[in-house]
Amino acid sequence: MAVEDVSFEVRPGEFTVILGPNGSGKSTLLRLVLGLIRPDSGAVSLFGRPAHEFNDWRRIAYVPQVVEELSSNFPATVEELVSQGDYRGFSPTTIFRRRVSDAVLAAIATTGIEPLRRRRISELSVGQQQRVLIARALVRGPELLVLDEPVAGVDAGGQEEFYSLLQGQVGIGMAVLLVSHDIGVALREATTVACINRSLVFHGPPHAITGKELHDLYGLPIDILLHDDVHEHRHGHR
Amino acid sequence: MLNPLDFEFMVRALWGGLMAGALAPALGLFLYLRRLSLIADTLAHVAFMGVAIGLITNVFPVVIALISTVIAAASIEFLRSRRLLPGDAALAVFLYSSLAVAVIVIGFSDGFNADLFGYLFGSILTISDTDIWLLAGLAVITLGFVAVFFSELAQTSFHADLARTSGVRVDLINLGLAVLTGATITLSMRVVGVLLIGALIVIPVVAALRITTGLRQTIFVAMLMGMASSTGGLLIAFYTDMAPGGAVVMTAVGILIAATIWRLGATRKPQPQ
Numbered sequence: 001m002a003v004e005d006v007s008f009e010v011r012p013g014e015f016t017v018i019l020g021p022n023g024s025g026k027s028t029l030l031r032l033v034l035g036l037i038r039p040d041s042g043a044v045s046l047f048g049r050p051a052h053e054f055n056d057w058r059r060i061a062y063v064p065q066v067v068e069e070l071s072s073n074f075p076a077t078v079e080e081l082v083s084q085g086d087y088r089g090f091s092p093t094t095i096f097r098r099r100v101s102d103a104v105l106a107a108i109a110t111t112g113i114e115p116l117r118r119r120r121i122s123e124l125s126v127g128q129q130q131r132v133l134i135a136r137a138l139v140r141g142p143e144l145l146v147l148d149e150p151v152a153g154v155d156a157g158g159q160e161e162f163y164s165l166l167q168g169q170v171g172i173g174m175a176v177l178l179v180s181h182d183i184g185v186a187l188r189e190a191t192t193v194a195c196i197n198r199s200l201v202f203h204g205p206p207h208a209i210t211g212k213e214l215h216d217l218y219g220l221p222i223d224i225l226l227h228d229d230v231h232e233h234r235h236g237h238r
Numbered sequence: 239m240l241n242p243l244d245f246e247f248m249v250r251a252l253w254g255g256l257m258a259g260a261l262a263p264a265l266g267l268f269l270y271l272r273r274l275s276l277i278a279d280t281l282a283h284v285a286f287m288g289v290a291i292g293l294i295t296n297v298f299p300v301v302i303a304l305i306s307t308v309i310a311a312a313s314i315e316f317l318r319s320r321r322l323l324p325g326d327a328a329l330a331v332f333l334y335s336s337l338a339v340a341v342i343v344i345g346f347s348d349g350f351n352a353d354l355f356g357y358l359f360g361s362i363l364t365i366s367d368t369d370i371w372l373l374a375g376l377a378v379i380t381l382g383f384v385a386v387f388f389s390e391l392a393q394t395s396f397h398a399d400l401a402r403t404s405g406v407r408v409d410l411i412n413l414g415l416a417v418l419t420g421a422t423i424t425l426s427m428r429v430v431g432v433l434l435i436g437a438l439i440v441i442p443v444v445a446a447l448r449i450t451t452g453l454r455q456t457i458f459v460a461m462l463m464g465m466a467s468s469t470g471g472l473l474i475a476f477y478t479d480m481a482p483g484g485a486v487v488m489t490a491v492g493i494l495i496a497a498t499i500w501r502l503g504a505t506r507k508p509q510p511q
Contacts, residue, residue, distance in 0.1 A: 034403050057405035064397060073447050074271060074396060075456040084393050087404045095388035095454065120451045 003028050005199040007042075010177050010192075012143065015170045017186040017206075018179045020196035021218050026179045029196060030148055033177065034062055046144070061085065061137035063147040066129050066154075078116045078124075078132050082108055085139035103139050111135040111165060127158030134165065145169065147178045151185075163189050183214065242476045250370055251362035251429065251472050255486070257373045258426035258438065259468030261380050263446070263460035265419050266439035271395040274325070275443075277314065277416060278423060278436040280333040284310040285424045286432040287336040289357045290343040299357070300369070300424065307420030310336070315416045319409050360431035360483035362472060373425045380418045384457070387411060392453055429468060431483035437490060438464060445494040448501045463493050 003025035010016045020026045031037045032044045035051035044051040047059060054060075083104050108114055111131045116124060121132055130150060137145055145166075151159045167189070170176050180186060186193045187206045195202040195209070195217050202213040242248040262278075269275045288306035292299025310332050317323040323331070344354065356364050384391065393401035394411045401408050423435050430438055446460035471486030478485075 031399075034399070036399055036402060055405060057403065060403065062400060062403040064400060075447055075450055075453050076392070076396070077452050080392075080452050081396070084389070084396065084400075084404070087389060087393065087406070089405060090387075090390070092386040095385045118451075 003196065003198055006196065007200065008194050008203045010144065010175050012175050013170060013173045014191050015166070015176045015189060016178070016192045016194060017190040018177065018194050018196055019181070019183065019186040019217070021181055024197040026196055027148065030146060030179050034146060058140045059142055060144045060146065061140060061142035063133045063137050063145070063150055065149045065152055066126050066133065073122055076121055077118050078108070078113060078121060079104065079118065081121055081132055082135045082139060085136035107135040107139040110138060126153040127155060130154055130162065138169070142174065144175045144177065147176070149179055149181070242473060247363055247365065248476055250365045250367065251482070252469055253370050254365050254373055254429045255468035255472045256465050257377045258422070258429045259464035259466070260461045261377055261422045262426060262435065262438040263442040263464040264380065264384050264457060265415060265422060266443045267457050267460055268391050268395045268415055269419065270440055270443045275436070275440045276326070276329050278419060278439040280314070280329045281307045281311060281420045281423045282432045282435050283333045283340070284336040284420070285427060286357065287340040288424070289427070290340040290354065293353055294343050294347045300372070303424045303427070304421060307424050308417050311416035311420035312413060315413045319412065357427050358431050358433055359481045360429055360434070360486070362429070362475060362482050365428045369425065369428055376421050376425055380422060383414055383418060387414070391415070429482065430486045434483040434487045437487040438467065441487070441490040441494055442467060445490070445497040448497040463490070467493055
């Protein structure tokens with residue numbers, strides 16, 4: 001999926017939501033940001049370096065969608081999987097290292113999954129698996145956290161806990177970049193919203209989004225109503 | 239009752255079986271988790287082509303097979319990583335073209351059917367000292383690779399993009415895995431045969447996954463199950479005159495059934511909260 005004419009910045013302590021319908025190029029944008037693919041033209045920079053050359057991996061962390069790999073048969077305990085996030089480059093003795101590092105224990109505590117430590121990840125619910133992936137990302141104390149539709153399949157209560165966890169990280173200065181197709185999430189949680197539909201439709205604080213932009217984004221007039229409704233909800237929420 | 243250890247060929251076969259049984263699942267676990275276990279079948283057919291060419295040209299069949307599988311493994315990974323061909327398409331193209339070459343080569347010759355049968359179905363009588371030493375060398379390299387790159391292999395097989403964003407050289411790990419798989423298949427041919435080697439790569443892994451929790455534990459249990467399958471199958475073949483490949487794979491299937499029943503029994507019991 002091609003994207004063009006997209007230009008914005010993510011700063012420390014900012015919660016940016018990339019909002020767009022399915023097929024809008026959100027995931028492509030995310031792969032560009034992570035340096036997994038190169039742009040045909042233009043530039044993507046991570047901490048001032050071109051994304052595809054970036055190699056200071058401990059400054060960024062990625063949380064993919066809870067995917068099949070997790071729910072199928074992957075043989076790892078929660079502890080083992082979170083420890084993957086503590087990777088510091090090639091070390092030939094990893095297989096013999098049985099001790100769980102303090103950073104791993106801290107991330108497990110932050111995400112509230114201590115009781116699950118020794119469970120196999122395939123036995124967990126989708127919401128619990130998502131927490132494990134977040135813990136895996138937080139282990140290395142990243143400055144930028146990139147998430148792809150992180151709450152797909154997570155129940156409402158789980159989503160609320162999940163976002164308060166993220167807000168806590170933003171509060172201590174982490175930059176969060178989250179891809180979603182959920183307008184409510186963008187309006188409720190973001191400090192900045194980037195609306196994408198092949199190109200950048202809107203970039204700014206969520207309260208500045210108008211019905212016109214959402215119409216451009218989703219092509220449905222019903223979004224105007226939804227927009228007002230969510231705004232009310234948002235004011236009531238705070 | 240005959241003692242198999244009184245026979246030199248049987249001692250060699252058991253050594254070969256132990257090593258093939260350990261190596262195949264050690265690599266197979268990571269292939270299986272990435273849903274790439276079919277690469278074993280493809281590389282087995284490439285090895286078969288190498289053997290056929292070697293037999294007709296009278297140049298060491300195992301060496302030709304080894305070179306062919308290593309080149310094929312590297313090419314498949316190259317095509318996949320550059321997205322020149324989807325993964326399953328690359329596997330299918332290599333499988334059928336090598337089988338086609340093998341069929342053509344066999345068509346041009348007559349008189350080596352017995353040897354060819356040995357490679358297709360396994361033949362414990364023909365395992366040589368050289369085969370054993372080659373397998374031993376490969377065992378050192380492969381187990382070393384798995385041990386040294388354990389974290390990278392685990393991350394890559396869990397989620398390739400996650401691994402990349404942690405700084406893992408996913409392409410090199412995949413290449414190493416494919417090349418070592420090719421070599422393992424080639425050198426295990428005499429024990430279980432080309433047609434069935436894929437089973438030794440997958441079945442012990444599936445069986446181990448039934449009863450294990452962590453990755454280290456799974457790899458260890460899968461290797462034990464692989465070794466039990468190969469040596470058990472070879473002993474059955476020795477006493478019953480069965481084709482060794484068939485006996486080895488059926489032993490592995492037996493272990494899988496036992497592991498599945500064990501798992502069913504374990505999940506019936508009330509789980510402590």
